[in-house]
Amino acid sequence: MRMQIVAATVVAALSISAPTHAEISESDNQEIKLLKQQLDSLKHDYESRIQALEARIEATAINAQEARSQAQQVSQELAQKPARPEQGKVSSNSFNPAISLILDGRSTSIDETELSLPGFQLGGEAGLPEDGFATGHNELVMSANIDDTFYGELSTAIVREAGETEVELEEAFIETLALGHGLTLKAGQFYSGIGYLNDVHDHAHDFADRPLVYEALLGGHLLDTGVQVSWLAPTDTYLRFGAEFLSGSEYPSGDNGSNAEGFSLFAKTGGDINASSSWQLGASYYTAEFDVREAGGHHHHGGEEESGADNELLNGEVELYGVDFVYKWAPQGNPRERNFIFQAEYFFRDEDGDAEFVEGADFAEAYYDGEQYGYYAQAIYQFMPRWRIGARYDYLNADNDISDYVDGGIPLDEFLEESGLGDEGNPDRYTLMLDYSPSHFSRIRLQYSQLDTGHEGADDNDILMLQYLMSLGSHGAHKY
Template sequence: MNLLCVRAALASAVFVSASVSHSATDLEELNKKLDEYEQRIESLEQEQAETRQRGAVSSEYSRRKTTNNLFNPAISVILDGFYASYKNNPEDYRIPGFALGGEAELAPEGFSLGHSEIVFSNNIDDKFYGQFTLAIAEHDNELEIELEEAFFETLALGAGFTIRGGRFYSALGYLNQIHEHAWDFKDAPLVYRALFGNQYFDDGLRLSVILPTPLFLEFGAEALSGRKYPAGGEQDGVGSWVAYANIGGDFGVSHSWQAGMSYWSADKIEREYGGHIHDGAAEVPLFAGDSKTIGLNAVYKWAPDGNYRARNVKLQFEYFNREDEGGLTLLNSDPLEASTLDGKQDGWYAQATWKFASNWRTGIRYDMLDSENTGSDLDVLDEAGLLSNGHTPKRASVMAEWVPSEYSRIRLQYNRDDSYQVSDDQVYLQYTFSIGSHGAHAF
């Protein structure tokens, strides 16, 4: 209530009382009461002024705090480590019909630092979002720090369009866009290991659009440098292209699905595979030519009443087919060995995970590969590991994990790996911890 109104009301009451009463004593008592009321009013006005001042200071502090948070990046750290045990020597690992490159080798045996990350991300302003990711891993007993992601993304283009630019994971396939710490298994599917060296990222631009339809419908295209495996070489301008489409939706409150296809193309590349020791020197297979890859994927999720925290089931499938046309050279061979290459390689995996309790999850996975590579000199292709010699690489995996919260996970995994002719028993015990804020991953 306005204190000025209170003052006026009291004064009116006093004068009315004074006009009714004819006693001097009554008038004196009324005057005393009026003085007391005025003192109380002044005290209340003082308290009100102090309250306003405190509120103004608090409001200014809150405003500054909010503004500062807007411009300070969110920082998160992913701690990943594991213990690995193999029946065979991991250095003997190979996949007949597929010359491996990138980071396709097996993880080291024993205790090791896994794929840890430091992520800086935030909205730059109301138009752009930015993310910067450093990956920390151990290779050949050496600690390596790699710039994994450094991209911007538009927030307000309108009409469902988004542009991403910089270094990022390609939308080639479903799993490729998901960070390694968020995979359902410790290692990549065989087809990712064989074709992409585990995971494919590059520098470039992506344009995508989500159409305003009843179903989720997304189309996108990427123009990339073409300098990263499975492309390679010194490229001027755009060295590789990706086009993709995804469709998905829900039926009922407990079921959701998504299906997609993607296409990758690179011309005049120089893809360098991992070398092997021969006569004291490392002979490194180098493919020079054109390459294209087609991918299909499908994902289904079930959660009772849409509550994924209690229980859920996830089914996942991907298929890739790659064709290479060009020449193959064994670098460091003396005399220099070379052959034409007409390569055809494909593979798929299917997996299922089941969260049967709030803190427990289990899963199974099966992988299979196939290849039909031909050329002018089969001995050169055999030296490069591009002949299958009648072997069909395959692998079966099972895992169980304890998930106390969304920030921590302990996983035990077993692989029966028949990637090459000698079967291997592989066991992993892995921990993954997330410190700080971390954005949600895609469907």
């Protein structure tokens, strides 16, 4: 700017001094014109040079700012370089899948470890915890995006039962990432998308054991092999629809000829009420046909082998309907200090088949048509960082019709009792829990529950459990 003023002054001074001659001749005029032209060109020259200078000054300022930030970054890089020689180096293990390990251990005081619920032929993993010290489901999960098209996950449970260590395959599936349009395909062995808790691994549950309705009607979880297709609607309100084509050979179904007899449907919707609270509502349906379903749960102490009886359901069909609801609250949507979760699920199961019970030389046969339902409702409150309390209520009800009874040496009463089909009472359970989480990755839980199996004259089963749950390795993301 200053240079411009100087130039203008010079030009002005010259232009003032020019017309001081008293007489102006033609040649003078010519000369003046020439001078003026020279002056003009001089002026023009100065102006353009000044402009160029100004532009350069501006550019320098910008460059200086950039240089400063670059210098800052370089100095940071230099500071970090010796500490991180591997930066930028691609080693083969950087492509390893994310590994997460869950350690689960517990000490239990329980009156009766055998789970028997009148009116329910148990199967799958249904059962009660062992008395005393035991490790639970130590779970190893590996997952990664396989490429830009697929995601893959494997989860196994390493459990110790009846003095033997077993590795159980929980989930092994692939999932599409790039179909778009809200479509996702999943294939392999996976927890079905029905219900709310069904596809939540046990370690992510808010209690040390599963709701009774899951034990009784789904054998813990509906875990099957097949294909799942789900579609998310392009709406502001969350709306997801899913269908599954499953082997249908897992409880509550059983062995079947084609290994492709299971089918399920589910729908979920949900949203935010305000910044602090949100909800989700789901509805599910599952159906399967089977040739043979072996009754008897997956007893953690080998109860199945103890009884020498064969308890089966032949040529059966099962249908299951469910509704689930979850409500979550946290002040301003920040759950770190305090938060509250309410969840409830209801399932109704309609099944029929030919019941067959064989014990040594004696046998019994009947046509069985059962309608059973159950629900649970639970509330969890984190009242301060690290500490949560929770309460849960479970209820089950069975209404079984037994007809065309064939007595092969076993009276009807005994058959009803031993096959698990007699619907003499309504099991229920009250549970309280308190847990403490020193960090995001560790949790210690104390839980007390009182189980009334519904058997006539049976005492309540008091269960007191102290459990630890630890998460090692990658941050496992838990679903809503």
